Amino acid sequence: MTTSIDIEEAPTAERVTPDHEVIIVGAGFGGIGAGIALQRRGIHDFVIVDKWDRVGGTWHANTYPGVAVDIPSFIYSFSYEQRGDWSRVFAPGEELRDYADDMVDKYSLREKLRLNTTITSAVFDEHNSLWRLTTDGNEEVTARFAVMAVGGLERPKMPDIAGLDDFAGTLMHTALWDHDVALAGKRVAVIGTGATSLQLVPAIVDEVEHLTVFQRTPIWVFPKFDMEITGLSRWVMERKHIRSAVRLIGTVATEVGMSGMLTGPSWLMNLSRQAAEVPTRAWREARSRIR
């Protein structure tokens, strides 16, 4: 089947020249990575727009207690910019945000940034073969190509729970953590036991007076082999070849373990789930600490 689309393009000579060749919306890891890739291909006429006042996206927005990567830091970084100086196996969020800043400086992206600017609409002008993007300041920015690196985990979505609006206590979403709220001595409830909750709960459990964790669907959890990287382990991880090997092994193990548990052949699903069973029991026992 063939499909034809009628587009009334202006002759090349009559077309409006866009402000930029490329506009990237979002200055998280996705946007920064896209900017680096463009520079490497010799494309320098681009801007990176972000609504926040700082780069890092997810890692700028999420500052809740315990925020960290949930795969080892040696895997969670650009392949061409691996680091040996992460402070922990699972680096805290602010180190990831600083890493994003370092990438921006190292690859001369700072001058490409337009921060504090929200894109409110994007319309393709077929006649001139360009994108027309509008900012929250009602300014139009045009570009031949638009890259939407807008992510998804820096925008809080409150759960649809009846009566939530009438809750008399303090209500917080982890992606909008209010550091002025002191949890010490308070009765706290955490809704959810996903990756974020697994970081938050251990970080606050000893501080609060009483903690209740609500879980709708049981999850599979592996032990978290987290530790500080100092001394010998730092020396080892600063060796490029060792780091690359650890990254390769870690990536394969993570992918096989995670996807095997969900979609792999039955022997792999069973193996992955058995490996996860042990810490699940440990987690249940640890609940006795959650008063």
Ligand SMILES: Cc1cc2nc3c(=O)[nH]c(=O)nc-3n(C[C@H](O)[C@H](O)[C@H](O)COP(=O)(O)OP(=O)(O)OC[C@H]3O[C@@H](n4cnc5c(N)ncnc54)[C@H](O)[C@@H]3O)c2cc1C
């Ligand atoms: C606590 C936590 C731990 C995580 N751990 C891992 C992990 O271990 N491994 C992993 O692979 N992933 C992890 N993630 C997922 C993480 O979000 C991604 O890895 C990655 O950071 C997403 O980058 P991004 O650039 O695609 O999006 P984001 O980081 O979300 O960046 C998007 C950017 O777009 C901007 N933006 C959005 N809309 C607009 C608009 N209309 N106008 C202007 N700007 C806009 C936002 O302000 C934001 O800065 C984790 C996420 C969280 C929250």
